[in-house]
Amino acid sequence: xxxxxxxxxxxxxxxxxxxxxxxxxxxxxxxxxxxxxxxxxxxxxxxxxxxxxxxxxxxxxxxxxxxxxxxxxxxxxxxxxxxxxxxxxxxxxxxxxxxxxxxxxxxxxxxxxxxxxxxx
Numbered sequence: 001x002x003x004x005x006x007x008x009x010x011x012x013x014x015x016x017x018x019x020x021x022x023x024x025x026x027x028x029x030x031x032x033x034x035x036x037x038x039x040x041x042x043x044x045x046x047x048x049x050x051x052x053x054x055x056x057x058x059x060x061x062x063x064x065x066x067x068x069x070x071x072x073x074x075x076x077x078x079x080x081x082x083x084x085x086x087x088x089x090x091x092x093x094x095x096x097x098x099x100x101x102x103x104x105x106x107x108x109x110x111x112x113x114x115x116x117x118x119x120x
Contacts, residue, residue: 029086040073043070047063
């Protein structure tokens with residue numbers, strides 16, 4: 001997957017997170033958890049775009065690390081939503097799977113970028 005495809009994928013993920021947040025219950029837990037998952041879930045795409053604009057390999061690696069952290073936080077909040085039955089678990093499952101895949105891609109990308117940096 002190239003950078004443009006990953007930009008699109010993370011942007012779609014952010015839009016899916018926004019749509020989920022629109023459907024969460026309008027009570028204290030729905031609003032608070034919704035705010036958290038909204039921030040971290042949309043941050044995945046924003047920080048990936050920033051990583052692609054990195055001025056150096058070190059900056060690129062650091063920004064990808066932020067993407068990984070934000071995706072992991074998003075996964076945490078999605079797990080809470082599912083485990084606490086805040087929203088339909090079957091609707092959250094696909095978001096959790098996509099989030100897991102994004103995390104795996106970021107881990108692999110950081111590893112590859114670090115290896116190529118050592119070779120230069």
